[in-house]
Amino acid sequence: MEVTAKTSDGKEIFRDERHYHPQATTCRDSKMMYGAQWKTQNVRDTSLQPYATKADTFEIKLPEGVRTADVTVDLFYEVHNPDYKIPIHKVTKMVTLDK
Numbered sequence: 066m067e068v069t070a071k072t073s074d075g076k077e078i079f080r081d082e083r084h085y086h087p088q089a090t091t092c093r094d095s096k097m098m099y100g101a102q103w104k105t106q107n108v109r110d111t112s113l114q115p116y117a118t119k120a121d122t123f124e125i126k127l128p129e130g131v132r133t134a135d136v137t138v139d140l141f142y143e144v145h146n147p148d149y150k151i152p153i154h155k156v157t158k159m160v161t162l163d164k
Contacts, residue, residue: 067141070125070134070160078134079125084143085113133161 070079113119127134137157141150 066121067139068123068136069139070136072128072131073133073135078128078131079123081123083121085111085119127162132163133159136160 066085067082068080069077071077125134125136135157136159137155139152140154141152143150
């Protein structure tokens, strides 16, 4: 997932990228297993589950005098190579500090 924020004149003021991956666990608990050495540790689930909502927070610091930004969230599927991305969904909204 890639999040970008731009000012009204098109200047990029924020960019962040997050990766969500399924974890290699035993499926019975939250411990990750590694091959021959059997190293075990507790893991945090960072995968996207089907039909389940996932909330994420991004803090964007706006430059002095900027009160609005166009925020774009681009969700894509990455296949074995970071350069090979399949777009899934894209949302763009104008966010303002004014009420």
